[in-house]
Amino acid sequence: MTWPRDCIRQRELLANHTSFRIGGPAEWFAEPSGVDELVAILREASRIGVPVSVIGGGTNTLAADRGARGLVLHLGPGFRTIRELSHPEAPMAYVVCGAALLTQRLVFLAAKHGWDGVEALAGLPGQVGGAVAMNAQGIGRFIREISLVLLDGTLRQLTRDQLRFSYRYTALEPGIVTGVVLQFPKVPPPTAYERIHRALQYRNQTQEVRLPSAGCAFKNPPGMGAGRLIDQTGLKGARIGDAQVSCRHANFIVNVGHATCDDVLSLMEHVQRRVLQEFRVRLEPEVRLLGERFG
Numbered sequence: 001m002t003w004p005r006d007c008i009r010q011r012e013l014l015a016n017h018t019s020f021r022i023g024g025p026a027e028w029f030a031e032p033s034g035v036d037e038l039v040a041i042l043r044e045a046s047r048i049g050v051p052v053s054v055i056g057g058g059t060n061t062l063a064a065d066r067g068a069r070g071l072v073l074h075l076g077p078g079f080r081t082i083r084e085l086s087h088p089e090a091p092m093a094y095v096v097c098g099a100a101l102l103t104q105r106l107v108f109l110a111a112k113h114g115w116d117g118v119e120a121l122a123g124l125p126g127q128v129g130g131a132v133a134m135n136a137q138g139i140g141r142f143i144r145e146i147s148l149v150l151l152d153g154t155l156r157q158l159t160r161d162q163l164r165f166s167y168r169y170t171a172l173e174p175g176i177v178t179g180v181v182l183q184f185p186k187v188p189p190p191t192a193y194e195r196i197h198r199a200l201q202y203r204n205q206t207q208e209v210r211l212p213s214a215g216c217a218f219k220n221p222p223g224m225g226a227g228r229l230i231d232q233t234g235l236k237g238a239r240i241g242d243a244q245v246s247c248r249h250a251n252f253i254v255n256v257g258h259a260t261c262d263d264v265l266s267l268m269e270h271v272q273r274r275v276l277q278e279f280r281v282r283l284e285p286e287v288r289l290l291g292e293r294f295g
């Protein structure tokens with residue numbers, strides 16, 4: 001096996017790359033510094049038949065206790081750039097950024113430059129690439145196009161129409177988002193700042209932000225709130241091992257100590273069974289599993 005360069009490590013602990021603080025080792029872990037290096041790694045992985053997965057900020061990811069077979073890709077600092085393409089006085093801002101940019105860095109710059117609508121992303125943890133893959137907080141409505149590298153190393157540009165964004169869904173071919181062009185209407189910076197500030201206050205009052213989690217465990221069923229359904233089953237505070245249904249927000253499962261992936265999945269299954277029994281509603285996980293539960 002001849003991996004290009006030295007951006008590849010073996011047995012990297014995924015718990016160090018997830019907000020849940022859960023997960024065993026990745027067999028191989030790569031942090032490419034640019035698109036050329038990424039393409040070279042993907043071509044080699046494809047040639048030798050190594051399975052590839054991708055992790056961004058790891059804030060919507062539950063990594064298996066046994067870790068992940070094959071190669072886990074994590075874009076390096078070279079993918080954290082951001083630049084405004086439009087004239088600062090133009091009524092619309094066009095912004096190009098790397099997929100590993102922290103979503104909160106984008107929000108900070110939106111407040112500074114008056115990019116409107118970004119308050120929807122205020123407080124959203126993780127990276128822009130992960131937010132695009134999840135269509136987190138409806139980020140798709142700001143997207144103009146993305147750059148994607150397919151698993152065989154082919155480069156693609158995709159427009160918003162091709163990505164068919166909907167609730168927590170993006171029509172992405174298997175591959176790695178490397179860059180994103182966003183567009184925002186402009187408002188005076190104090191207006192943008194005020195909207196972002198209020199959105200942050202609301203999030204801090206309503207969400208579970210103190211304990212490790214991966215945000216909402218389940219998607220909201222059409223017309224319903226998953227948190228409300230779970231709350232009505234009386235499951236707030238229910239616990240398996242060190243995984244607990246948050247007492248603050250019932251759709252958050254939190255790690256109160258040394259929870260394992262198995263604890264979290266067992267608790268999620270318990271929640272799903274109870275909600276199905278009581279409301280005849282099947283909850284669909286929002287959190288994505290990385291690796292295999294039973295090896």
Ligand SMILES: Cc1cc2nc3c(=O)[nH]c(=O)nc-3n(C[C@H](O)[C@H](O)[C@H](O)COP(=O)(O)OP(=O)(O)OC[C@H]3O[C@@H](n4cnc5c(N)ncnc54)[C@H](O)[C@@H]3O)c2cc1C
Pocket residue numbers: 019053054055056057058059060061075099124125126127128129130131132133134135136137138175176177178207208209213214215216288
């Ligand atoms: C406290 C807390 C609050 C949260 N609140 C919200 C909320 O209000 N709304 C909401 O929608 N979500 C919320 N989340 C979930 C999560 O923060 C978002 O989904 C976030 O956008 C995921 O970004 P990430 O980089 O961490 O993705 P990751 O967890 O790393 O990955 C998520 C998925 O995207 C894929 N992916 C990641 N990067 C790339 C890439 N470059 N190319 C291709 N695929 C990629 C991964 O393979 C995986 O399938 C919350 C999470 C936490 C911990």
